[in-house]
Amino acid sequence: xxxxxxxxxxxxxxxxxxxxxxxxxxxxxxxxxxxxxxxxxxxxxxxxxxxxxxxxxxxxxxxxxxxxxxxxxxxxxxxxxxxxxxxxxxxxxxxxxxxxxxxxxxxxxxxxxxxxxxxxxxxxxxxxxxxxxxxxxxx
Numbered sequence: 001x002x003x004x005x006x007x008x009x010x011x012x013x014x015x016x017x018x019x020x021x022x023x024x025x026x027x028x029x030x031x032x033x034x035x036x037x038x039x040x041x042x043x044x045x046x047x048x049x050x051x052x053x054x055x056x057x058x059x060x061x062x063x064x065x066x067x068x069x070x071x072x073x074x075x076x077x078x079x080x081x082x083x084x085x086x087x088x089x090x091x092x093x094x095x096x097x098x099x100x101x102x103x104x105x106x107x108x109x110x111x112x113x114x115x116x117x118x119x120x121x122x123x124x125x126x127x128x129x130x131x132x133x134x135x136x137x138x139x
Contacts (some may be wrong), residue, residue, distance in 0.1 A: 007033040008053040008123050013043035013069055014085075019108075023056075023085075026112055027119075039066025040047065044072055052080065054123055059086040060072040069101060074101040081122035085110065 010032050014020035018040070024036045025121045035045035035052070041063040047055070055073060057066035064072075070082055089107040097105045103122050106115060 007031055007100060009033045009051065010035070010054050010056060010119070011043060011047055011052040012036045012056045013038075013061060013066060014056075014058045015039055016058070027116075027129055030116055032119075038062075040066060040069035044069055044096055048076070053126065054081045054083070054119060056083045059088045059097070067096060070097070070100045070102065076131050079126065081126050083115075083118065083122070085115070085137075 010027060012024060012027075012034060014023065014036065015031060015038050020036045020038070024034045027034045035046060037046060037052075039061045040057070043055075043057070044064065047113045055070075057069055059066040061069075066084060066086065070084070073080060073082065078101065081121075082100075082102045083100050084105045085091075085108065094105045104118055106118070
């Protein structure tokens with residue numbers, strides 16, 4: 001959660017412009033600070049510049065696919081909550097996503113209310129872990 005706004009900051013990498021905007025608008029209405037990027041390379045560049053609380057990636061994107069993006073993000077922050085939201089529904093793809101470090105793998109079409117509940121659960125768990133880590137470093 002960013003200190004200035006009090007809102008959790010979500011990075012979305014999605015190349016489908018219409019779907020990406022609908023998802024961004026929906027999450028903004030749910031009081032999240034959402035940043036949408038059209039390909040993995042652009043998303044990675046912005047991830048490196050800012051602090052995000054959760055990532056949502058499509059798998060099939062130009063320039064850099066979601067799996068490669070997730071690997072690079074997890075190399076930089078292994079604890080960041082990550083959801084794949086994609087049309088790729090084959091078991092092999094789901095397994096690959098989880099092996100990279102995804103917390104969830106949701107296939108399109110999906111229920112927006114379920115996605116919202118999963119996001120909130122991941123953010124709550126992440127915040128609890130961060131608080132415990134911070135407490136351990138107090139002398």
